[in-house]
Amino acid sequence: MGQPAARRGTRERHEALLKLLREGTTQVEELAAALAVSPSTVRRDLGRLTEDRKVARTYGGAVVPEAFHERPVGESALMRRQAKEAIADAALGLVPDTGAIFVDAGTTCAALARRLAAADAGRSMVVTRGLETALALSESPDIDVVMLGGSVRRLSHGLVGPLADLALERLSFATAFLGADAVDPRRGVGEPTLEETAVKERVAARAERVVVLADALKLSVPQAPSWARLPAGWTLVTDGDAPADLTDACAAAGVALIRA
Known part of the structure; x- marks a missing residue:
């Protein structure tokens, strides 16, 4: 040749x-x-x-690291499905026995919602801002599914805006499970709009514990337009393909790391 x-x-x-x-x-x-x-x-x-x-x-x-861009939820659902399912399995073990929880919009959070709906243990209330998450949770007769109000973002199918803020003023959570378009242990979670980061920050402020569910691709996104700061001591659940230096970065930022 x-x-x-x-x-x-x-x-x-x-x-x-x-x-x-x-x-x-x-x-x-x-x-x-x-x-x-x-x-x-x-x-x-x-x-x-x-x-x-x-x-x-x-x-x-x-x-493959990618430049930041928001994918439609249907397209996102086809990517790294095994990693997202593994993350959802690991996150299920973090669900508290009592108290309301929040499960975000996004395909990884929807995978967690499907597991919650299939679990034997009943749960009084799960709050969400995601259409797919709500549909998955509604399959369980034991879960009281509560949706935040607001405007539906066309790509993520997540609710944002003043009505979501009003609802969050009246809620609190034992644990909030958040999705993200980008994740940095120091900066928190990156999103395409300020509306998205605002609602995530408000959810995090109302939660006793914050858990972020993000596959390895979300950890190699170089930039995001806006970032939501998270309370100290939050937890990141990712998959085994996460960067090798992630352990040190999380330790330095005080973030608990779980590799699914």
């Missing part, structure tokens, strides 16, 4: 590798099997793509 053909083969393999990473295959051994190449070849490719800033290395693999 001549050099041009070899370079073309490498480019094609890199494109296939990036496609697999975006679809949620992130571990070296799995990538190697999917591409029918050796793990050493995958590690070499990941090293080159890391140098080109096309991927970010994680424990045993890599993810």
Whole structure:
């Protein structure tokens, strides 16, 4: 094989590798099997793509960092489904035995809502601002589902605005489970609009404990338009593909870290 053909083969393999990473295959051994190449070849490719800033290395693999943009909820539901299900499983163990809880909008929070609806233990009240979350919770006859008022954001299907603020003034939560478009242990959670960050900050202020559910891609977003500060001692639940330096970053910020 001549050099041009070899370079073309490498480019094609890199494109296939990036496609697999975006679809949620992130571990070296799995990538190697999917591409029918050796793990050493995958590690070499990941090293080159890391140098080109096309991927970010994680424990045993890599993810594709993305510029910040808000995805429609239907599109988001197709991405990294296994990671989101694992995060929801881990979050279910953090649900308190008593007291009202808040479960945010977003696909990972909706996965937690499905588990709550299927659980045997009844729960008096779960509050949400997400349409998909409310529908999932409504499957349980034992859960009193309460929706915040407000305007529906077209992409996230989350409620925001003055009516949501009025409702939150009259509520409090044992635990609030928040979703996010971006997460930074120091800054909190990043969102596309100030309305989104405002409602998350108000929810967090009304909760005894705050838990953020975010897959590894949310930890590699370079910037978000607005950020919601969270109370000290909040908890981050993410998946095993989170960046290797996340443990130290969370410890420095006083954030409890759970890897699903």
